Amino acid sequence: MTFAVVVFPGSNCDHDAYHAAKHVLGQDARFVWHKETTLGDADVVILPGGFSHGDYLRTGAIARFSPVMAAVADFAAAGRPVLGVCNGFQILLECGLLPGAMLRNRDLKFHCEFVGVRVERTDTPFTLLCQQGQVLQLPIAHGEGNYYAPPEVVAELEAAGRVVFRYAAADGSIVDSANPNGSLNSIAGICSEGRNVVGLMPHPERAVEAMVGSADGLVLFESVVKSLASMGSHHAVAR
Amino acid sequence: MKARVFVTLKPSVFDPQGHTIVEALHSLGYGNVADVRQGKFFEIDLNVTERAAAEKLAADVADRVLANPVIESFRIELPEAGGNR
Numbered sequence: 001m002t003f004a005v006v007v008f009p010g011s012n013c014d015h016d017a018y019h020a021a022k023h024v025l026g027q028d029a030r031f032v033w034h035k036e037t038t039l040g041d042a043d044v045v046i047l048p049g050g051f052s053h054g055d056y057l058r059t060g061a062i063a064r065f066s067p068v069m070a071a072v073a074d075f076a077a078a079g080r081p082v083l084g085v086c087n088g089f090q091i092l093l094e095c096g097l098l099p100g101a102m103l104r105n106r107d108l109k110f111h112c113e114f115v116g117v118r119v120e121r122t123d124t125p126f127t128l129l130c131q132q133g134q135v136l137q138l139p140i141a142h143g144e145g146n147y148y149a150p151p152e153v154v155a156e157l158e159a160a161g162r163v164v165f166r167y168a169a170a171d172g173s174i175v176d177s178a179n180p181n182g183s184l185n186s187i188a189g190i191c192s193e194g195r196n197v198v199g200l201m202p203h204p205e206r207a208v209e210a211m212v213g214s215a216d217g218l219v220l221f222e223s224v225v226k227s228l229a230s231m232g233s234h235h236a237v238a239r
Numbered sequence: 240m241k242a243r244v245f246v247t248l249k250p251s252v253f254d255p256q257g258h259t260i261v262e263a264l265h266s267l268g269y270g271n272v273a274d275v276r277q278g279k280f281f282e283i284d285l286n287v288t289e290r291a292a293a294e295k296l297a298a299d300v301a302d303r304v305l306a307n308p309v310i311e312s313f314r315i316e317l318p319e320a321g322g323n324r
Contacts, residue, residue, distance in 0.1 A: 058307055065304075094307065101309040103248075104255045148252060148310055182255075 001228050003029040004042035006072065006088075008063045013049035013085060017205040020221050021046075024208045027225060034066035044081045044125075044224050045072055047088030049141070049203055059102060059144050060090035069095055081125040081224050082197045086142055089189070089199030098190055098199050099157070100149035106182030110143040114213065115180055117188050117202050118168035121161055124191045125227035126198045126220045135172050136216035138202035140180060145201040147183035147190075154184055165189030165200050240285050242297035243316040246306045247278035281305055293317055 003021035021029040053062035084092040092098040119130040165188040169178040189200025204217025257275040301313040
């Protein structure tokens with residue numbers, strides 16, 4: 001199946017996502033420049049991390065207006081899998097495919113470190129091979145990952161089981177000391193109402209081989225491959 | 240006509256930058272500074288001469304792009320009527 005990795009000016013995790021899909025998983029992968037208006041034969045779309053448009057105005061605020069985003073919105077509306085990582089998550093928030101917004105980290109510091117990320121839900125295409133409550137060790141690298149949404153929206157996300165990932169201690173406990181940025185309810189990632197659009201601040205694509213410190217992120221990519229295969233994707237069957 | 244747009248975090252949203260600034264001011268001895276909220280300021284040059292149209296255009300731009308309505312609110316200032324700015 002084909003992974004489409006959208007490239008914005010300032011994306012810097014596009015090659016990591018491509019590498020994870022193409023070289024680690026052995027799937028087809030290709031880059032899609034943000035000025036393109038179609039996603040071609042993509043089976044899954046990844047909005048990668050980075051600093052699209054230099055984070056001018058707000059993180060993700062300008063990327064939202066890139067021509068390719070209309071195609072991404074259509075792809076998402078058709079129920080097909082979209083993963084936004086870090087800046088990709090910020091873009092999903094800015095364009096309204098996911099609710100909420102990012103504030104500066106509460107300590108104003110850019111955090112670049114491994115954190116514990118607890119999987120809250122396995123009923124998304126990107127987590128179906130995870131164990132509920134499993135704690136993944138994933139790197140974060142952001143200055144604005146302090147997830148905020150109005151209280152009623154957070155309540156709605158919690159009630160609908162749309163909080164997919166939470167920052168957690170190694171033993172899985174949700175404690176303030178394991179929350180690197182001040183996110184409400186320790187939210188590290190959420191999904192859309194249809195569960196096919198997932199956004200998270202940690203970087204699974206930077207943790208797909210043990211030699212770089214963790215391979216815990218690979219399961220997200222394996223999950224979406226499995227999800228597409230079981231949905232009978234024409235590409236998956238053929239390949 | 241030039242419009243000025245002020246974008247600030249909503250009162251209900253914690254402002255880590257404003258909080259840090261007020262703490263710095265307190266440590267400098269400015270105990271009478273009760274709070275600081277940091278925001279953004281935009282000057283927009285509009286090819287519009289009619290006041291109501293300028294206000295509408297500036298509000299549209301502020302609402303769609305300059306501010307994120309989830310966390311921010313905005314205020315628009317236009318030149319005084321009869322002024323020559």
